[in-house]
Amino acid sequence: MTCCKDLKPALPKAVRILKHEQLNARINRLTLDARIDCQPGQFVMLWIPRVDEKPFSVDGANPLTITYAKFGAFTQALSKLQVGDKVGWRGPLGKGFNLVGQRQLVVAGGVGLASVMDLVRVMCSQKLVVDVVVGAKNQAEIYGLDELRSLGVGVYPCTDDGSVGFKGFTTDQTTLLLTHNKYDQAYACGPEVMLVKLHKLLSEAKLPHQLSLERYMKCGLGICDLCSIDGFLTCQDGPVFNEKQIDQMEEFGKVYRIVTGEEVAVSGKH
Amino acid sequence: MVNLETTFCGLKLRNPTILASGVLGVNPATMARVYAKGAGMITLKSISHETRKGFPNPTMLGTKHYFMNAVGLSGVGVDNSEKVVKQLKAAGIPIIASIFSCSFAKAAEVGAKFEAFGADMLEINVSCPNIVPGEGIGTAIGVEAELTAQITADVRKQTTIPLLVKLTPNVTDIVSIAKAAVAAGADGLVAGNTFGPGLKIDIETGQPVLFNKFGGVSGPGIFPLALAIVYKLYEAVKVPIIGMGGITTYQDALEMVMAGATGIGIGTAVYYEGMDVFQKVVAGMTEWMEAHGYHSLDEIRGMAHGAKQEEPVVGKC
Numbered sequence A: 001m002t003c004c005k006d007l008k009p010a011l012p013k014a015v016r017i018l019k020h021e022q023l024n025a026r027i028n029r030l031t032l033d034a035r036i037d038c039q040p041g042q043f044v045m046l047w048i049p050r051v052d053e054k055p056f057s058v059d060g061a062n063p064l065t066i067t068y069a070k071f072g073a074f075t076q077a078l079s080k081l082q083v084g085d086k087v088g089w090r091g092p093l094g095k096g097f098n099l100v101g102q103r104q105l106v107v108a109g110g111v112g113l114a115s116v117m118d119l120v121r122v123m124c125s126q127k128l129v130v131d132v133v134v135g136a137k138n139q140a141e142i143y144g145l146d147e148l149r150s151l152g153v154g155v156y157p158c159t160d161d162g163s164v165g166f167k168g169f170t171t172d173q174t175t176l177l178l179t180h181n182k183y184d185q186a187y188a189c190g191p192e193v194m195l196v197k198l199h200k201l202l203s204e205a206k207l208p209h210q211l212s213l214e215r216y217m218k219c220g221l222g223i224c225d226l227c228s229i230d231g232f233l234t235c236q237d238g239p240v241f242n243e244k245q246i247d248q249m250e251e252f253g254k255v256y257r258i259v260t261g262e263e264v265a266v267s268g269k270h
Numbered sequence B: 001m002v003n004l005e006t007t008f009c010g011l012k013l014r015n016p017t018i019l020a021s022g023v024l025g026v027n028p029a030t031m032a033r034v035y036a037k038g039a040g041m042i043t044l045k046s047i048s049h050e051t052r053k054g055f056p057n058p059t060m061l062g063t064k065h066y067f068m069n070a071v072g073l074s075g076v077g078v079d080n081s082e083k084v085v086k087q088l089k090a091a092g093i094p095i096i097a098s099i100f101s102c103s104f105a106k107a108a109e110v111g112a113k114f115e116a117f118g119a120d121m122l123e124i125n126v127s128c129p130n131i132v133p134g135e136g137i138g139t140a141i142g143v144e145a146e147l148t149a150q151i152t153a154d155v156r157k158q159t160t161i162p163l164l165v166k167l168t169p170n171v172t173d174i175v176s177i178a179k180a181a182v183a184a185g186a187d188g189l190v191a192g193n194t195f196g197p198g199l200k201i202d203i204e205t206g207q208p209v210l211f212n213k214f215g216g217v218s219g220p221g222i223f224p225l226a227l228a229i230v231y232k233l234y235e236a237v238k239v240p241i242i243g244m245g246g247i248t249t250y251q252d253a254l255e256m257v258m259a260g261a262t263g264i265g266i267g268t269a270v271y272y273e274g275m276d277v278f279q280k281v282v283a284g285m286t287e288w289m290e291a292h293g294y295h296s297l298d299e300i301r302g303m304a305h306g307a308k309q310e311e312p313v314v315g316k317c
């Protein structure tokens, strides 16, 4: 039998909240009294006793930090927790990013930045050349620019309304960067419509890339099958997939399974 | 040459391993992957006449000895399952459709629909322990011989493909319930579902971990309990049995066959060993049989029952 140390974490550990900051009207950052040994891009399941348990990327590993957007019941409940309250976590889960080459392009849409923030930190610690494209609807929703600038990376904000940085989509900004610069690898996380466009344009530019995908996750353990994209389990084989794996996914950009297992269109999952 | 080919309820399987219901049984592409990884047959997640959300998370937890779940029978409903069955059958994959319903008439309807979609076999789940009181499904049926017989007979009337009944181990006398199911028309038995339900408490918060508090116990820790049940059933009924509960290694699988099982159900071991568990179990069984000079599982099935032994005098009462 597999040695128990190889088993995926399947029991939450309850720890105290050390810090709970509001980054903007929609996005909060939670710091837990815990450290995690993980690859950038891996995730944890966060448990609020008697409420629910949901997946979140590891934004920072030591101490364990989660950056989340307030959506529905779970993230609202999370936002009400205070320093000293206890939440449970289990992880690291899934496969993270694989650092390749020297010149790095990172693209983040919305709270997708949380999934690549630690990656950027690791890149900087290895003195790699890094450009980060950060997209959001508007000035009120963009976050993380100061932290990125303090890391010394190239920061390219874009907003739909031009209230900060480039006016347009992250994909437009990426196209511009690709005409001027050479990169060895690209990494991205964000809404799937963005990732679909990005996959197309990066493939055309022949730039190898890794995308962090989202599917509904119940177990995070490779058991419930809800997170499956054409048989790839997002919680186990992903959430980070390379361009070759993504090319094999017919459901990428199209099919999303909700909690019942029913298929809905990716674009209409909210 | 060792041949693991197994005929189960008239259906020829390339090997006796079967993916258990509720584990990786939603997306046909995932099930095709499990089949490609060596499973002999695939059971779909239990499906009823309606779509169901199941319980909020945590719905599962695991330790190195056991696993617990209170999924609450989430599912897409039978009318969303046609595509799933058709896709698997187009790929030539043998499948069991697992069905349940609080209404026996609806269970029969769900069974008939799966038969029309092209499923090879039906399995009635009367044994899920994660039920809300009053729902009238799962163990609410399976702990009663009469109700088990009734749902079996009702589904049998509307269907013709092989019909299995998946038993709950959480009863005092499983043999009487098994006999009732067979008398009502079951062609085979699945023994069985999860134990308990059990409970796990997080000591830091003092709270149950599962949202539903209680959950069915599966995984390595239940194996000897499941094995004993299969052993007893083999002596009591003539129909073939899928042995299930904690099977994780090829040794477990061989023990199950020696206790009398025809099929080897594997669910939670996907957590302990990954999807590769199917090919590992099949390869291990094949190698063991080769080394011991066996050619087919028929030669070892039920071996543990043997000839009658002397009754020892243990004490006076």
Ligand SMILES: Cc1cc2nc3c(=O)[nH]c(=O)nc-3n(C[C@H](O)[C@H](O)[C@H](O)COP(=O)(O)OP(=O)(O)OC[C@H]3O[C@@H](n4cnc5c(N)ncnc54)[C@H](O)[C@@H]3O)c2cc1C
Binding pocket: A043, A053, A054, A055, A056, A057, A058, A066, A067, A068, A069, A070, A071, A072, A073, A074, A075, A076, A111, A114, A115, A213, A214, A215, A216, A217, A218, A239, A269, A270
């Ligand atoms: C690998 C992974 C990493 C993630 N990392 C982050 C992160 O770092 N920060 C962040 O803000 N969000 C992250 N998410 C999304 C986060 O899980 C959802 O925002 C959260 O579950 C919403 O729950 P809710 O009850 O507040 O909202 P709901 O109203 O229930 O849902 C809002 C949205 O979240 C999705 N969602 C709900 N439940 C789940 C679930 N169990 N699994 C996956 N998606 C779900 C829904 O499909 C919907 O699109 C991540 C998701 C995945 C799969």
Ligand SMILES: Cc1cc2nc3c(=O)[nH]c(=O)nc-3n(C[C@H](O)[C@H](O)[C@H](O)COP(=O)(O)O)c2cc1C
Binding pocket: A223, B020, B021, B022, B023, B045, B046, B060, B067, B068, B069, B071, B073, B098, B125, B128, B166, B192, B193, B194, B217, B218, B219, B220, B222, B244, B245, B246, B247, B265, B266, B267, B268, B269
């Ligand atoms: C997460 C999970 C979900 C399950 N869902 C179902 C189900 O929908 N229907 C069913 O008949 N059994 C279900 N079971 C029970 C399994 O099919 C199996 O009978 C049981 O887990 C014992 O075998 P195992 O130890 O190999 O998993 C489920 C088990 C688990 C762990």
Ligand code: FES
Binding pocket: A216, A217, A218, A219, A220, A221, A222, A223, A224, A225, A226, A227, A228, A233, A234, A235, A236
């Ligand atoms: S979340 Fe359950 S299999 Fe991936």
